[in-house]
Amino acid sequence: MDSWDEGGVRARIREMAARDPGLERFGADTHRYELGPALPEAEIRAFEETHGIALPADYRSFVAEVGNGPAGPCHGLMPLTVPRPEAGEEWAVDDEWEQDRLPGRLAAPFPLPEPRPGPIGPPADALSLGTLMLAEHGCGVFDRLVLNGPRAGEVWQIDPDWGGFVPVRPDFRAWYADWLASP
Template sequence: MTGWDARGVRTRIREMAAEDPGRERFGADTHRYELAPPVPEAEILAFEEAHGIVLPREYRSFVAEVGDGPAGPCHGLLPLTVPRPEAGDEWAVDDEWQEDRLPGRLALPFPLTAPLPGPIRRPEAALTQGTLTLAERGCGMFLRLVLNGPRRGEVWQIDPDWGGFVPASTGFRAWYTAWLEGP
């Protein structure tokens, strides 16, 4: 199943916002339970063509049908293509997001077939090739979507200081749904 119940997701996010008016839930002060409009199909195709990839179906259908972040796990779902300003502030694109968009990087093979325990002693850029940053957890930890190879579609967490680079979820849908249904 790849399609999303966009109305259901938006309703759940509104419920979460109503249940957390003080934005006490982790990351809520960053994403503010706001959901950007979906990305037009032409923009998704242009992104895929420019990077020589095909996005995993669960993620692709989410940004096409539901929205392009930021409401989501951790400090929120990063946008696929164009950073969007938040509450009138200029959106600061972090290094991870910019690194993902380097020419050819997303099409490179994901180098891991098994978890890599931390701390990480190799250059991070070599480990994260073939993955797309989904969210920042904080303290240098990021969630990344594997774009190719035997782990395609899985969400992995990289924590270079302690946790290594390990699977966090079997797929984007499971990862995002766990956030929607979580405490």
């Protein structure tokens, strides 16, 4: 079941916003509980063809049926096809988003057959080949969607200084649903 209940997701996000009018919840001041429009199929297909990938079905259906970010975990779900609106300051997430769109990067083989806990140090970006950045926690910590290989579809968190690069959810649906279900 890859389809999403767009109305249900949007209703839950409105409920979350109503409970947090001061945007006190972690990341809310960035994504502001706003969910952009869904992407047209042609735009998603063009992205996949440009990058030589097939997006995991649950993520693909989310951006096609629900929205292209930003309301979501951490500082919000990064948009697939357009960078976030100018926020008036440069964030590491902007460079990460642009780096993901370099030719061949998303289609490259995911280099880790197993989790790599603990400090990994530089160059951490080589470990994130074959993944798409979903969200930023801050301090250089990102949640990434694995796009190919035996781990395809899993959401991993990369924390080069402390946590390493480890799976956090079995797929995008679980990752996003956990955020929606959180108090």
